Amino acid sequence: MAATLHDVANLAGVSIKTVSNVVNDYPHVKESTRTRVRQAIEELNYQPNLSARSLRSGRSGVIGLVLPELSLSYFGELADAVIAEAEKHGLVVLIEKTGADRDREIAVLTSPRMQLTDGLIFSPLGMGQADARHFEVDFPVVLLGERIFGGPVDHVTMRNVEAAQAATELLLKAGRRRIALVGAHVDEDVGSAALRTRGYEQALTAAGIEVDPSLVRYTTLWHRSNGAAAIRDLLSDGVEFDAVFGLNDALALGSMRALQEAGLRIPDDVSVVGFDDIDEAQYTLPSLSTINPGREQIAALAVELLLARIRDGGGRPSEPREVLVDFEVVVRESAVPAD
Amino acid sequence: MAATLHDVANLAGVSIKTVSNVVNDYPHVKESTRTRVRQAIEELNYQPNLSARSLRSGRSGVIGLVLPELSLSYFGELADAVIAEAEKHGLVVLIEKTGADRDREIAVLTSPRMQLTDGLIFSPLGMGQADARHFEVDFPVVLLGERIFGGPVDHVTMRNVEAAQAATELLLKAGRRRIALVGAHVDEDVGSAALRTRGYEQALTAAGIEVDPSLVRYTTLWHRSNGAAAIRDLLSDGVEFDAVFGLNDALALGSMRALQEAGLRIPDDVSVVGFDDIDEAQYTLPSLSTINPGREQIAALAVELLLARIRDGGGRPSEPREVLVDFEVVVRESAVPAD
DNA sequence: GTGAAAGCGCTAACAA
DNA sequence: TTGTTAGCGCTTTCAC
Numbered sequence: 001m002a003a004t005l006h007d008v009a010n011l012a013g014v015s016i017k018t019v020s021n022v023v024n025d026y027p028h029v030k031e032s033t034r035t036r037v038r039q040a041i042e043e044l045n046y047q048p049n050l051s052a053r054s055l056r057s058g059r060s061g062v063i064g065l066v067l068p069e070l071s072l073s074y075f076g077e078l079a080d081a082v083i084a085e086a087e088k089h090g091l092v093v094l095i096e097k098t099g100a101d102r103d104r105e106i107a108v109l110t111s112p113r114m115q116l117t118d119g120l121i122f123s124p125l126g127m128g129q130a131d132a133r134h135f136e137v138d139f140p141v142v143l144l145g146e147r148i149f150g151g152p153v154d155h156v157t158m159r160n161v162e163a164a165q166a167a168t169e170l171l172l173k174a175g176r177r178r179i180a181l182v183g184a185h186v187d188e189d190v191g192s193a194a195l196r197t198r199g200y201e202q203a204l205t206a207a208g209i210e211v212d213p214s215l216v217r218y219t220t221l222w223h224r225s226n227g228a229a230a231i232r233d234l235l236s237d238g239v240e241f242d243a244v245f246g247l248n249d250a251l252a253l254g255s256m257r258a259l260q261e262a263g264l265r266i267p268d269d270v271s272v273v274g275f276d277d278i279d280e281a282q283y284t285l286p287s288l289s290t291i292n293p294g295r296e297q298i299a300a301l302a303v304e305l306l307l308a309r310i311r312d313g314g315g316r317p318s319e320p321r322e323v324l325v326d327f328e329v330v331v332r333e334s335a336v337p338a339d
Numbered sequence: 340m341a342a343t344l345h346d347v348a349n350l351a352g353v354s355i356k357t358v359s360n361v362v363n364d365y366p367h368v369k370e371s372t373r374t375r376v377r378q379a380i381e382e383l384n385y386q387p388n389l390s391a392r393s394l395r396s397g398r399s400g401v402i403g404l405v406l407p408e409l410s411l412s413y414f415g416e417l418a419d420a421v422i423a424e425a426e427k428h429g430l431v432v433l434i435e436k437t438g439a440d441r442d443r444e445i446a447v448l449t450s451p452r453m454q455l456t457d458g459l460i461f462s463p464l465g466m467g468q469a470d471a472r473h474f475e476v477d478f479p480v481v482l483l484g485e486r487i488f489g490g491p492v493d494h495v496t497m498r499n500v501e502a503a504q505a506a507t508e509l510l511l512k513a514g515r516r517r518i519a520l521v522g523a524h525v526d527e528d529v530g531s532a533a534l535r536t537r538g539y540e541q542a543l544t545a546a547g548i549e550v551d552p553s554l555v556r557y558t559t560l561w562h563r564s565n566g567a568a569a570i571r572d573l574l575s576d577g578v579e580f581d582a583v584f585g586l587n588d589a590l591a592l593g594s595m596r597a598l599q600e601a602g603l604r605i606p607d608d609v610s611v612v613g614f615d616d617i618d619e620a621q622y623t624l625p626s627l628s629t630i631n632p633g634r635e636q637i638a639a640l641a642v643e644l645l646l647a648r649i650r651d652g653g654g655r656p657s658e659p660r661e662v663l664v665d666f667e668v669v670v671r672e673s674a675v676p677a678d
Numbered sequence: 679g680t681g682a683a684a685g686c687g688c689t690a691a692c693a694a
Numbered sequence: 695t696t697g698t699t700a701g702c703g704c705t706t707t708c709a710c
């Protein structure tokens with residue numbers, strides 16, 4: 001059986017409280033007592049029982065990370081970043097996946113499954129602006145993504161509009177004028193799709209180009225297959241185009257595949273830009289020009305904000321914070337400025 | 340403040356034990372009492388405190404999953420499968436990543452960080468056969484992968500040798516004779532690399548082809564970049580070859596990129612086969628022929644075995660089980676049988 | 679600087 | 695069928 005505080009106290013000939021003080025690095029302990037206790041801990045290979053500590057203190061040292069799906073590269077890489085960041089703070093990460101399903105996302109917020117976390121980093125893909133009230137919960141939450149703004153919790157998000165605008169401008173600088181957009185969503189005014197579409201439109205408008213609806217292709221999901229299908233449709237519709245902006249890298253990569261199948265050369269015939277800068281984007285042929293949306297920074301900020309909320313637990317919560325992260329245009333082979 | 344068993348008991352006018360019985364679906368409770376308690380639970384929005392339950396019962400309902408890295412597609416997809424499987428059993432998953440570092444892998448087994456898990460599913464990439472003793476711990480562990488055999492814990496693994504043999508045979512059936520192997524490891528006799536290399540050799544030998552050492556290329560990591568680099572070396576060494584077997588899909592995909600850069604056509608000039616069947620393999624150009632190693636089944640078995648060990652907690656542990664999972668050859672465009 | 683004792687919310691003997 | 699009670703191992707007042 002594992003040793004308890006009591007055992008250590010007995011062996012060291014002190015009270016249980018003193019041991020607790022040593023374990024928690026309490027300052028007011030005589031040096032000689034401290035070493036004696038340390039020895040006893042060593043000897044018994046004592047390890048604090050986290051359940052007991054958590055019951056007593058109300059903290060578990062576990063944070064929850066709620067994501068659509070780990071096998072989507074973007075989220076896999078985000079999870080890695082969050083775990084690494086959490087570890088720096090001595091926290092451990094419990095991951096729940098929702099499959100981008102709104103009901104499941106809401107369920108996570110109310111179910112007892114995440115009870116033993118001290119707080120949640122939450123990346124919804126099914127919930128929308130109208131669901132903001134679901135975040136009025138009595139534990140700390142940091143919201144990620146661009147589906148809900150002005151909610152009652154801290155929010156870390158990327159500069160979608162500006163970044164999409166920059167991506168589109170890269171294609172314009174490559175001398176392209178007929179830029180297809182792959183991955184738009186019907187009737188949405190929030191969410192990555194809507195914001196990035198807005199950036200695309202702004203860039204075109206600023207360049208004096210009218211947005212041609214036949215170039216805007218809609219997909220429900222953002223997987224490779226959807227990108228490939230969108231391009232096949234575009235081609236079979238006989239729409240002329242000289243560039244593709246995929247609203248994420250998977251769409252862009254799927255698009256590349258379909259373009260190449262059709263015998264089109266990238267970037268000679270068609271330039272392609274993606275969004276996310278997943279690892280894979282470096283190793284395709286041609287390599288994919290894309291937007292690095294600041295994933296690492298998002299993870300770091302999310303953990304820090306959450307930790308701050310957890311620490312302040314007691315007091316009246318301060319205003320929710322909205323934090324924007326810097327992005328970067330990554331120029332590779334699939335789209336290069338003409339100059 | 341959250342409601343406790345006491346509050347519910349008071350409201351329902353019963354004892355705390357009765358409430359506990361209802362919450363835990365204990366059979367011997369009068370129907371009328373049960374409904375009364377249910378109402379009280381509803382009214383107070385009572386949710387059991389998991390820390391307390393865990394302290395008392397010794398179970399947390401959390402299982403740990405220890406992986407090298409979530410951003411490697413194979414592990415991202417494995418994590419998804421484990422989480423889905425765990426959920427079926429009402430369990431939640433805590434993920435720790437080791438970065439394939441031996442010391443960190445060993446640390447996870449001893450540190451208190453995973454204390455509040457009921458058991459671990461462990462996928463090492465740094466530890467080797469000699470580290471088997473580190474698994475002699477007093478909590479349930481299910482080992483994944485092919486680095487440690489005959490250890491003191493249950494083990495779920497794929498048929499690496501047979502699957503690699505089948506992959507190589509696919510290339511032979513495509514009429515290839517000069518098959519390059521990408522991703523071998525120096526001086527290893529366990530681990531995916533060694534086992535898959537053995538399958539490759541067996542297939543060649545069975546076909547009466549001698550293994551040409553100049554066709555066997557070594558890489559430390561199994562990322563896309565390593566595959567690409569290996570092929571560039573192969574080409575600059577002037578070694579003739581008509582097929583590539585990448586020991587995982589990332590290597591195969593990186594290889595494809597380098598081959599295409601060099602103006603070689605796939606599968607016309609060079610056939611390529613990978614291993615893992617990650618999602619991406621369907622959407623590259625050409626799509627990648629590969630081995631599906633039974634990831635879903637591995638996840639399901641791992642969770643089941645772990646759960647069984649957790650349940651038997653008390654008794655003397657039975658012999659560790661070694662479970663092999665079925666694989667499947669997935670023929671796509673990059674390598675097709677000649678007939 | 680150290681000790682005694684209460685109790686976090688729950689489960690599980692045992693009693694009734 | 696239901697109630698009483700004793701802790702699980704820890705943190706935390708409050709004394710000393």
